[in-house]
Amino acid sequence: MDKMIIQGGRRLSGEVQISGAKxxxxxxxxxxxxxxxxxxxxxxxxxxxxxxxxxxxxSFGAAIEGEGTIRVNAANLTHCEASYDxxxxxxxxxLVLGPLVARMGVARVSLxxxxxIGARPVNLxxxxxxxxxADVELKAGYVEARAKRLRGADIFFDLSTVTGTENIMxxxxxxxxxxxxxxxxxxxxxxxxxxxLKSMGAMISGAGTDVITINGVDRLHPVEASIIPxxxxxxTFMIAVGMTGGDITLKGCNSLHxxxxxxxxxxxxxxxxxxxxxxxxxxxxxxRSVDVKTLPYPGFATDLQAQMMAMMAVGxxxxxxxxxxxENRFMHVSELLRMGADIVVQGxxxxxxxxxxxxxxPVMATDLRASASLILAGLAAEGKTELSRIYHIDxxxxxxxxxxxxxxxxxxxxxx
Ligand code: EPU
Numbered sequence: 001m002d003k004m005i006i007q008g009g010r011r012l013s014g015e016v017q018i019s020g021a022k023x024x025x026x027x028x029x030x031x032x033x034x035x036x037x038x039x040x041x042x043x044x045x046x047x048x049x050x051x052x053x054x055x056x057x058x059s060f061g062a063a064i065e066g067e068g069t070i071r072v073n074a075a076n077l078t079h080c081e082a083s084y085d086x087x088x089x090x091x092x093x094x095l096v097l098g099p100l101v102a103r104m105g106v107a108r109v110s111l112x113x114x115x116x117i118g119a120r121p122v123n124l125x126x127x128x129x130x131x132x133x134a135d136v137e138l139k140a141g142y143v144e145a146r147a148k149r150l151r152g153a154d155i156f157f158d159l160s161t162v163t164g165t166e167n168i169m170x171x172x173x174x175x176x177x178x179x180x181x182x183x184x185x186x187x188x189x190x191x192x193x194x195x196x197l198k199s200m201g202a203m204i205s206g207a208g209t210d211v212i213t214i215n216g217v218d219r220l221h222p223v224e225a226s227i228i229p230x231x232x233x234x235x236t237f238m239i240a241v242g243m244t245g246g247d248i249t250l251k252g253c254n255s256l257h258x259x260x261x262x263x264x265x266x267x268x269x270x271x272x273x274x275x276x277x278x279x280x281x282x283x284x285x286x287x288r289s290v291d292v293k294t295l296p297y298p299g300f301a302t303d304l305q306a307q308m309m310a311m312m313a314v315g316x317x318x319x320x321x322x323x324x325x326x327e328n329r330f331m332h333v334s335e336l337l338r339m340g341a342d343i344v345v346q347g348x349x350x351x352x353x354x355x356x357x358x359x360x361x362p363v364m365a366t367d368l369r370a371s372a373s374l375i376l377a378g379l380a381a382e383g384k385t386e387l388s389r390i391y392h393i394d395x396x397x398x399x400x401x402x403x404x405x406x407x408x409x410x411x412x413x414x415x416x
C-alpha cells in the first residue's frame with residue numbers, strides 16, 4: 001500500500017490549478033441515466049471516485065469514454081442494480097437510485113451502511129421517493145424501488161441533505177406533475193446539477209435556495225456541460241498556505257463558493273485577494289485562533305473542518321471547532337495528537353489549544369478529508385511525517401502530492 005512521506009517546514013509559493021469538483025461530477029454523471037444519447041462533461045477530475053461511478057454506470061449497460069472530458073450514453077440500459085461491492089466503496093452510488101426509478105421504473109441499490117464519519121442513513125431519499133408514489137422495500141441489504149411513473153409531490157427534508165436533494169431533483173425531472181423540495185440543500189454542487197438538468201430540458205426553479213420546484217417533463221435530451229471548480233480542494237490549498245506560510249495563487253477557483261472560508265482565514269490573519277482568474281492567498285505573520293462551526297452551505301463546510309483543525313493546532317490561542325453536520329467526524333484528532341497537537345473533544349466540539357509547531361510522526365488516514373488535514377499538518381510540522389492508508393486521499397484530490405510539490409512542498413508518494 002502506498003504512503004506519503006512529507007518533510008515539513010517548506011513555505012508554499014507559486015500557482016496551482018484547481019480541478020473540477022468531485023461532488024458535482026458524481027451526480028452530474030448519474031444524470032446521464034435520465035436520457036438516451038451521448039452526454040459530454042468537461043472538467044471532470046481524475047479521481048478514484050470518478051472511476052467507481054464509471055464502473056457503476058457501465059454495470060447498468062451505459063457506454064462511457066474519456067478522461068477529463070467524459071462522455072456517457074445510457075441509451076441501452078440492461079441492468080438496474082447497484083451491487084454492494086461498488087456501493088460499499090463509495091456512498092455517493094446512492095445517486096443512481098432516483099434517476100433509475102424515474103427512467104426505468106425500477107432500481108435495486110445496495111444500502112451504503114455506515115462509514116468513518118458517521119451512520120449516514122439514506123432514509124430521507126427513500127421517504128421522498130415514497131412520497132412520489134414509489135413502492136420501496138428493503139430486502140437483503142438492498143433498497144428496491146418501483147414506480148410505473150413517479151408523481152410530483154410536496155417534500156419536506158427533515159435535514160438538509162446534499163445527495164438526497166440531488167437524487168430527488170433528478171427523479172422529479174421525469175415525474176408526472178410538480179415536485180417541491182423544501183429545506184433543500186443549497187450547495188453549489190446542487191446548483192451545478194440543476195443547471196445541467198435544465199440544459200437537458202428539465203423545468204427547475206429555485207436551485208441555490210431551500211425551496212426547489214421541478215415541473216416534470218416526458219423526456220430529457222443529452223447535454224454538453226462543465227463541472228464547477230472544487231471548492232473543497234481550493235479551500236484545502238488555502239489552509240495549506242495558512243499552515244506553512246507563503247504566497248500562492250489558486251487558478252480557476254470560484255471565490256463566491258468560498259466566502260465563509262475566506263472570511264475565517266482573514267480573521268485568522270491571512271491575506272486573500274481576488275486576482276484575474278483566481279485568488280491570491282498569503283500568510284506572513286502568525287495564525288490567530290478562530291472558532292468554527294460546520295453547517296450546511298452557505299455555512300462553513302464540514303469537508304473543510306479537519307483541515308481547519310490542523311491549522312488551529314498551530315494557532316496562537318484557543319479555538320473551538322464544532323461539527324454539526326456529521327456525528328463522528330473527529331477521527332483525525334487522535335492522529336493530530338500523535339503529532340503533538342493539544343486537542344480535547346467534548347461531544348460535538350473540539351477544543352484546540354494552539355502550539356508553536358507540530359512534530360512529524362507516522363500517522364494513518366481514516367477518511368478523505370482527515371487525510372488532507374494530516375498532509376497539511378505534515379507540511380507545517382518539524383521533521384518527517386509518514387501518512388499511510390492514502391487510498392482515501394486518492395478518492396477526492398487529483399494528484400495532490402504533485403500539486404503541492406510544484407508549490408515547493410517536500411512530499412512524495414512511496415510504495416510501502
Ligand atoms: N442524513 C440523514 N438521512 C438521509 C440523508 C442524510 O440522516 O437520508 C444526515 C447525514 O447522516 C448527515 C446529514 O444528514 O448527518 C447531512 O448529510 P448529507 O446527506 O448532506 O451528506 P451526503 O449527501 O451523504 C455530501 C457530500 C459529502 C459532504 C456532505 C455534507 C457528496 C457525494 N458527498 O454527502 O462529501 O460531507 O454532503 O456537505 O456530495 C466528501 O467529499 O468528503 C464528503 C463526505
